[in-house]
Amino acid sequence: MPKLHLESITGLECLQYSEALAELRIQVFREWPYLYHGSIDYEQRYLQKYAACRNSILVIALDGERIVGVSTGLPMRQADADFQAAFNDYEFQLDSIFYLGESVLLPEYRGQGTGHRFFDLREAQARKCGAKFTAFCAVDRADDDPRRPADYQQLDSFWGKRGYSRHPNRKAIFDWREIGQTVDSKHSLSFWIKKL
Numbered sequence: 037m038p039k040l041h042l043e044s045i046t047g048l049e050c051l052q053y054s055e056a057l058a059e060l061r062i063q064v065f066r067e068w069p070y071l072y073h074g075s076i077d078y079e080q081r082y083l084q085k086y087a088a089c090r091n092s093i094l095v096i097a098l099d100g101e102r103i104v105g106v107s108t109g110l111p112m113r114q115a116d117a118d119f120q121a122a123f124n125d126y127e128f129q130l131d132s133i134f135y136l137g138e139s140v141l142l143p144e145y146r147g148q149g150t151g152h153r154f155f156d157l158r159e160a161q162a163r164k165c166g167a168k169f170t171a172f173c174a175v176d177r178a179d180d181d182p183r184r185p186a187d188y189q190q191l192d193s194f195w196g197k198r199g200y201s202r203h204p205n206r207k208a209i210f211d212w213r214e215i216g217q218t219v220d221s222k223h224s225l226s227f228w229i230k231k232l
Contacts, residue, residue, distance in 0.1 A: 039148075040145060041098045042095055042098070042150070043095070043098060044094070044157055044161075045096065046161075047090045050086050050092070051087050053094075054080050054087075055080070056103045057094070057103065058076045058079030058080050058082075059076065060106060063142070064140035064141070064142065065140065067143075068183060069174075069177045069184070069188075070212075071183065072212055072214065073213040073214060086137075089114045091114070091161070091165045092109065092110035093109045093161040094106055094107070095154050095157045097141060097150055097154075104142045106138075106139075107136075107138070107140075108137035108158075109134055109137055109161060109162065110135055111134055111135070111167065112130050112134065113130050115135040115137075122208055122227055123206065128229075132167060132168040133170070134158075134165060134170050135170075135172070136155075136170055137172070152198075168231065168232055169229055169230065169231055170229070173207075173227045174225060174228065176207075199230045201228065202227075203227045206226065208224075208225045209222055209223070210222070210223050
């Protein structure tokens with residue numbers, strides 16, 4: 037297995053990769069636990085938020101010229117209002133939080149330490165931006181959901197080793213269409229937070 041090359045880009049630089057990144061996100065998020073039936077148009081609009089933010093970061097994993105993974109982040113103040121809404125109190129100030137978006141990596145490239153490198157580079161960007169906390173959210177699924185693959189490996193222990201703790205009282209609610217559905221449905225995502 038070749039060693040992947042990671043490239044960090046910010047702001048408008050991400051637009052040159054928008055189509056490839058949109059396709060990658062759709063491909064990986066079709067898997068459990070997201071089961072996401074995405075569209076290229078929506079994904080490219082989503083990436084515009086990162087392009088518009090000069091403090092955003094996209095960490096792209098490359099196998100030669102081929103993009104096989106991406107991990108994103110930006111200041112929480114620039115994230116979607118649905119993410120910000122989980123922090124509408126005095127315990128955390130929005131300006132102190134750097135939001136870690138998704139990390140997606142094709143299955144054949146997993147288990148080589150790329151996930152740690154994704155976190156390292158995004159946390160470095162968070163510190164550079166003066167953030168005191170990093171936070172991301174993960175979809176809530178029932179352990180006995182019949183769609184859950186028998187060999188699925190939960191990432192909770194990996195995130196815990198990275199210093200993140202789950203805050204089940206802090207949630208984002210998002211609508212998306214699952215594979216096999218004809219309409220969008222609501223999904224709950226719980227936040228994981230780390231003090232830098």
